[in-house]
Amino acid sequence: MKFEYFSTLARVFFLSLVFLSCAPKVDENLYLTKTHSVVSVFKNELQSNLLKAVQERGAENSIEVCSELSPKIEAKIASENNLQIRRVSEKFRNPNHEPDAWEKKVLQKWTEDLKNGKKLAVYSEIQNAEYRVMNPIVLENPNCLQCHGGFGDIKPGTLKKIQDKYPKDKAQDYKLGELRGAFSSRWKI
Numbered sequence: 001m002k003f004e005y006f007s008t009l010a011r012v013f014f015l016s017l018v019f020l021s022c023a024p025k026v027d028e029n030l031y032l033t034k035t036h037s038v039v040s041v042f043k044n045e046l047q048s049n050l051l052k053a054v055q056e057r058g059a060e061n062s063i064e065v066c067s068e069l070s071p072k073i074e075a076k077i078a079s080e081n082n083l084q085i086r087r088v089s090e091k092f093r094n095p096n097h098e099p100d101a102w103e104k105k106v107l108q109k110w111t112e113d114l115k116n117g118k119k120l121a122v123y124s125e126i127q128n129a130e131y132r133v134m135n136p137i138v139l140e141n142p143n144c145l146q147c148h149g150g151f152g153d154i155k156p157g158t159l160k161k162i163q164d165k166y167p168k169d170k171a172q173d174y175k176l177g178e179l180r181g182a183f184s185s186r187w188k189i
């Protein structure tokens with residue numbers, strides 16, 4: 001009797017172990033590495049094309065590069081991977097880039113970090129069967145100011161085109177070193 005009792009207990013114990021080891025685990029490092037690589041592709045492809053266009057034909061005639069190329073890259077990355085990716089910003093130009101509550105919280109934390117002289121770190125969290133990652137975008141290249149800077153940085157012709165296309169634009173008056181936004185990735189887990 002005693003032996004039977006023990007063996008039932010042992011069985012339950014071993015079955016639980018098997019169950020636990022089979023339960024889905026989120027390999028955070030894997031997701032972070034994958035995010036790092038898709039964000040690098042997105043960033044390089046967009047920035048190199050945009051800055052090349054600005055050099056060749058001026059900012060005024062390069063606005064479409066940003067608005068047309070980014071959704072194409074987003075769709076391509078999403079179809080090759082099991083994720084959604086987009087850029088977000090508190091001061092967004094395109095309303096599709098308005099952050100949700102969680103994204104806003106991360107952007108505000110980074111703004112504080114920058115004020116306190118801290119280095120910005122990638123932020124991630126598991127939420128409702130999704131692994132969400134935010135990679136910061138700091139405005140580092142002086143050419144970005146031609147479309148996101150203040151009075152004097154954006155030429156009148158460029159400003160007019162921006163205002164026509166984005167009447168509620170908020171993405172102006174930036175200075176070098178400021179937080180421009182983030183790449184926001186959502187992996188299905």
Ligand code: HEC
Nearest residue numbers: 059062063066067087089092093094097141144147171181
């Ligand atoms: C030729 C003008 C131009 C230049 C130069 C430019 N941008 Fe933009 N940027 C835009 C436009 C237009 C949008 C809105 C795109 C859209 O409709 O999706 C935008 C959107 C963004 C967004 C997405 C959030 C939002 O406001 O909608 C980020 C982030 C961003 N730009 C960062 C940068 C950075 C960093 C640089 C410099 C490497 C840069 N931009 C240079 C025109 C420009």
